[in-house]
Amino acid sequence: MSVIVAIDIGGTQLRAAVYPLTGTTPITVQRTPTLGMEDGVFERLTALVDSVWPIELADAISVAAPGPVDPYNGTIISTPNIPAWTNYPLAEMLSKRYKVPAYLGNDANLAALGEWKYGAGQGHHDVLYLTISTGIGGGVISSDMLIEGSRGMATELGHVTVLSDGPVCSCGVRGHLEAVASGPAIARYVLEQISAGRLSTLSSVKNLTAREVAGAARQGDELAKEAFVRAGNFIGLAVAEFLHIFNPSIVIFGGGVTQSGSLILDPITESMKRNIMDPSYLYGLQLATVKLGDDAGLLGALAQAHMRLSKVR
Numbered sequence: 669m670s671v672i673v674a675i676d677i678g679g680t681q682l683r684a685a686v687y688p689l690t691g692t693t694p695i696t697v698q699r700t701p702t703l704g705m706e707d708g709v710f711e712r713l714t715a716l717v718d719s720v721w722p723i724e725l726a727d728a729i730s731v732a733a734p735g736p737v738d739p740y741n742g743t744i745i746s747t748p749n750i751p752a753w754t755n756y757p758l759a760e761m762l763s764k765r766y767k768v769p770a771y772l773g774n775d776a777n778l779a780a781l782g783e784w785k786y787g788a789g790q791g792h793h794d795v796l797y798l799t800i801s802t803g804i805g806g807g808v809i810s811s812d813m814l815i816e817g818s819r820g821m822a823t824e825l826g827h828v829t830v831l832s833d834g835p836v837c838s839c840g841v842r843g844h845l846e847a848v849a850s851g852p853a854i855a856r857y858v859l860e861q862i863s864a865g866r867l868s869t870l871s872s873v874k875n876l877t878a879r880e881v882a883g884a885a886r887q888g889d890e891l892a893k894e895a896f897v898r899a900g901n902f903i904g905l906a907v908a909e910f911l912h913i914f915n916p917s918i919v920i921f922g923g924g925v926t927q928s929g930s931l932i933l934d935p936i937t938e939s940m941k942r943n944i945m946d947p948s949y950l951y952g953l954q955l956a957t958v959k960l961g962d963d964a965g966l967l968g969a970l971a972q973a974h975m976r977l978s979k980v981r
């Protein structure tokens with residue numbers, strides 16, 4: 669029997685799992701702290717991989733990592749939580765060490781791939797996946813293909829401009845969706861309004877997060893509710909534009925902010941409908957939330973291995 673070794677490079681944890689060639693139930697899973705600001709991340713990763721390494725033949729190692737990556741040459745271009753991994757040829761290093769093919773992909777793109785293969789997007793041919801948490805990212809399946817682009821950098825769905833004179837994004841550009849609708853952006857809007865004199869039950873909260881804003885909104889805090897409507901308006905505007913470009917049959921929402929449910933999903937839906945050029949885009953369109961949860965990175969990596977192996981088989 670041959671197997672796939674899947675790796676999820678998270679900001680706080682490295683995870684490794686061994687999957688059979690068919691099925692999504694891992695034979696083994698192990699995890700270890702990333703400690704990305706300290707030396708020795710690669711050594712921690714290989715110790716982890718050694719601990720799960722199968723006796724059976726491994727067909728491939730497949731890695732999901734955050735940040736821009738080049739999936740064609742297996743290099744991490746940069747990843748915010750592991751500064752030492754800049755232009756880092758991770759796939760080649762793993763392949764040399766373990767003597768099997770190694771693949772690398774962007775975690776948001778691979779989450780889209782995983783949700784399509786194993787989660788909420790099963791049975792669809794055209795899938796839009798959008799994750800809204802500390803950042804905003806996504807991935808698109810079009811006619812049963814993951815859109816990757818010429819350098820593997822396609823579908824950075826959080827870095828589209830929705831407010832040209834808006835706040836500066838984590839990427840340095842002004843007015844991107846991520847800068848006005850991510851979790852930190854929602855909390856920052858509330859704090860700005862409080863500084864400007866608005867009343868809110870959140871005025872005395874230190875280190876405010878979107879989760880606390882959601883709690884206050886559920887208790888009826890007007891400013892907190894408004895912050896979600898405002899973010900939802902921007903996300904809905906962007907989703908309408910994505911529908912015009914990709915015309916998916918399902919939109920799958922993930923990330924911590926979408927766990928606030930109707931607080932954010934209702935304004936997204938209303939804004940999407942207001943901004944769509946033709947109602948036909950909405951006929952039969954399903955809106956869903958993710959199904960894979962915590963395992964999205966590992967299952968995305970598994971799906972990537974099958975996608976790459978099917979091209980060489």
Ligand SMILES: [Zn+2]
Nearest residue numbers: 827837839844
């Ligand atoms: Zn940006």
